[in-house]
Amino acid sequence: MMHRSHAVKILGAALLALMFGCSAVSQTPSVPPKHPENLPQGRVDCLECHENVSTGALKPYATFRHSRVFINSHGTYARQSQNLCTSCHAPAFCQTCHAGKEELKPNVKMGDRPDRMAPHRGDYLVTHQIDGRLDPGSCYRCHGNKSDSRCKQCHR
Amino acid sequence: MGRPTARVASGKALLPAILAISLLLPLLIAGTALAADLSLSSKTYGLAYEREMAGGQKNRYAPLYEYLSTDATNLGGKPLSFHFYGWGRVDLDTDSGSGSTSGEVGSLYMEYLHPQGNAQAKLGRFFLTEGAAMEMLDGAFVKATTPVGLGVSLYGGIPVEYSILNNTSGGDSLFGGRVFFVRPGFVEIGASYLKENGSFQEGKDRELVGGDLWLRVAPPVELTARATYNQSVSEMASQRYAVRIVPGATFDISAGYESYTYKGLFQPALNPAFVSPSVDTDDKVQTIFGIVDWAFVPGWTLEVAGKNIRHDKSDPGDANRGEVGVRYTYNDKKDVAGLSAAFVSADQAENEYQEYRGFASYSPSKLRLTLDALTQQYKQEINGKKNQYQVVATAGYQLLAALHLSGNLTYTQSPNFQEDLAGLIRVTYDFAMSTGGKK
Numbered sequence: 001m002m003h004r005s006h007a008v009k010i011l012g013a014a015l016l017a018l019m020f021g022c023s024a025v026s027q028t029p030s031v032p033p034k035h036p037e038n039l040p041q042g043r044v045d046c047l048e049c050h051e052n053v054s055t056g057a058l059k060p061y062a063t064f065r066h067s068r069v070f071i072n073s074h075g076t077y078a079r080q081s082q083n084l085c086t087s088c089h090a091p092a093f094c095q096t097c098h099a100g101k102e103e104l105k106p107n108v109k110m111g112d113r114p115d116r117m118a119p120h121r122g123d124y125l126v127t128h129q130i131d132g133r134l135d136p137g138s139c140y141r142c143h144g145n146k147s148d149s150r151c152k153q154c155h156r
Numbered sequence: 157m158g159r160p161t162a163r164v165a166s167g168k169a170l171l172p173a174i175l176a177i178s179l180l181l182p183l184l185i186a187g188t189a190l191a192a193d194l195s196l197s198s199k200t201y202g203l204a205y206e207r208e209m210a211g212g213q214k215n216r217y218a219p220l221y222e223y224l225s226t227d228a229t230n231l232g233g234k235p236l237s238f239h240f241y242g243w244g245r246v247d248l249d250t251d252s253g254s255g256s257t258s259g260e261v262g263s264l265y266m267e268y269l270h271p272q273g274n275a276q277a278k279l280g281r282f283f284l285t286e287g288a289a290m291e292m293l294d295g296a297f298v299k300a301t302t303p304v305g306l307g308v309s310l311y312g313g314i315p316v317e318y319s320i321l322n323n324t325s326g327g328d329s330l331f332g333g334r335v336f337f338v339r340p341g342f343v344e345i346g347a348s349y350l351k352e353n354g355s356f357q358e359g360k361d362r363e364l365v366g367g368d369l370w371l372r373v374a375p376p377v378e379l380t381a382r383a384t385y386n387q388s389v390s391e392m393a394s395q396r397y398a399v400r401i402v403p404g405a406t407f408d409i410s411a412g413y414e415s416y417t418y419k420g421l422f423q424p425a426l427n428p429a430f431v432s433p434s435v436d437t438d439d440k441v442q443t444i445f446g447i448v449d450w451a452f453v454p455g456w457t458l459e460v461a462g463k464n465i466r467h468d469k470s471d472p473g474d475a476n477r478g479e480v481g482v483r484y485t486y487n488d489k490k491d492v493a494g495l496s497a498a499f500v501s502a503d504q505a506e507n508e509y510q511e512y513r514g515f516a517s518y519s520p521s522k523l524r525l526t527l528d529a530l531t532q533q534y535k536q537e538i539n540g541k542k543n544q545y546q547v548v549a550t551a552g553y554q555l556l557a558a559l560h561l562s563g564n565l566t567y568t569q570s571p572n573f574q575e576d577l578a579g580l581i582r583v584t585y586d587f588a589m590s591t592g593g594k595k
Contacts, residue, residue, distance in 0.1 A: 028301070
């Protein structure tokens with residue numbers, strides 16, 4: 001149950017933010033809510049159409065080239081400007097992997113897209129024993145507090 | 157007062173609800189002409205598989221999944237949007253999960269996007285990544301940037317969490333925010349705070365203080381950093397620092413350092429895999445990593461990645477992971493083929509393995525075929541076996557502009573399964589009345 005004091009803090013914070021929104025917002029154009037062109041399948045490269053710095057995201061378009069480097073560190077960028085992600089990706093895209101109690105592995109759902117970097121290929125019940133011992137932090141981000149009850153069959 | 161222990165909606169109620177929304181929402185919105193841009197995506201997965209378990213017992217499973225997402229933007233000609241994403245499962249044979257039904261509403265929120273300054277507000281259930289926060293939240297989020305580049309974001313609500321840890325439930329409430337400074341094309345630096353009221357490890361709340369940085373020191377070179385301190389247990393939770401060089405559209409290289417402490421990062425864990433005795437909470441992981449992505453000729457990309465993982469504790473010990481792969485993109489970028497090899501060498505033999513993978517797709521006209529093969533070789537036997545094999549073959553056909561039908565056939569041999577043959581039918585319906593596309 002939410003404490004009343006916290007509700008007051010949240011309400012106050014929302015009012016403060018509203019004041020920001022009404023009176024002191026930067027004149028820089030925002031990221032559009034939806035990319036104006038249909039995007040092709042596969043890894044995108046913003047530089048194919050754009051140059052220099054994104055007026056909305058305020059970072060160079062080269063930063064968002066969907067290379068293996070970007071995909072590995074996409075969380076760093078999402079924590080600063082998630083709205084840029086959602087301009088091209090619907091919320092469902094993020095939650096294909098970052099889900100609450102997902103049961104189907106991403107690579108099963110996207111079985112017809114072997115080009116995608118979907119985690120947990122093969123019988124990952126086997127491999128997770130090794131990866132989990134060596135780097136449990138990488139598991140924790142999705143499974144730490146948003147978990148499938150099937151985990152409990154072994155992790156009691 | 158006892159705290160709520162279950163936030164899991166009944167799966168039985170979810171599937172009909174999701175189906176009802178999928179049928180009614182487009183009609184409602186289109187009928188009232190509220191939405192200028194509407195997209196609806198329905199993905200139905202019918203799986204069938206039989207597994208021979210240890211001891212020779214064979215079980216058959218036939219779960220049916222429906223995934224639905226709807227995004228309506230530019231509502232009433234204003235910068236308002238509505239988003240929904242959810243899924244449900246019904247088992248037609250042996251229970252494949254906990255019970256014969258399950259489901260979840262992942263997103264259900266309204267959003268206001270101000271045309272300037274990236275100002276925005278969200279209300280409802282949404283997935284949030286902001287500074288120290290990476291949460292699913294039932295609540296509100298607001299963010300705005302001022303003309304001088306200073307900005308603030310605030311959020312609060314009830315966390316959407318699922319606990320399978322005995323005597324520990326999810327948090328009661330969560331709030332936080334981030335202040336930041338951004339100078340276009342040069343720097344973005346932020347400081348964030350998050351507090352989740354609950355009774356996590358050591359009976360404490362979760363209280364995080366975070367910092368993040370993106371700095372372009374020269375046109376092709378950028379530095380990124382993010383660090384989170386867990387104030388509840390007075391421990392650094394995680395840190396990540398990287399340098400990235402992107403000189404053009406064909407080459408991208410990054411190297412960095414990452415570390416986390418089990419005590420700091422896993423303190424709010426609700427999964428027994430991340431608490432004692434499953435893990436030694438005094439352990440700390442430090443990783444040095446490097447990644448290269450090089451499109452050496454048009455269509456061909458070389459990917460090389462490596463990392464050195466060091467633990468404070470001798471069990472599980474240290475390890476190195478290396479990976480090299482090449483990808484070839486063809487058929488007007490509709491198809492990709494790739495080969496990759498990866499190895500893990502470790503202090504302990506039980507952590508060592510090699511992985512080899514090859515895949516390709518072929519998409520003439522409306523037909524799409526794919527093949528994906530993977531094998532892993534373990535240095536030490538797992539359940540009496542030292543390897544696993546998996547082959548996934550798929551075939552699909554674009555029946556209508558918005559309707560695609562495809563199927564997977566998967567064969568697996570592994571230490572867990574003597575033989576595992578699985579089939580999947582996938583029906584994808586993507587409807588859009590809009591000028592732009594979501595991937």
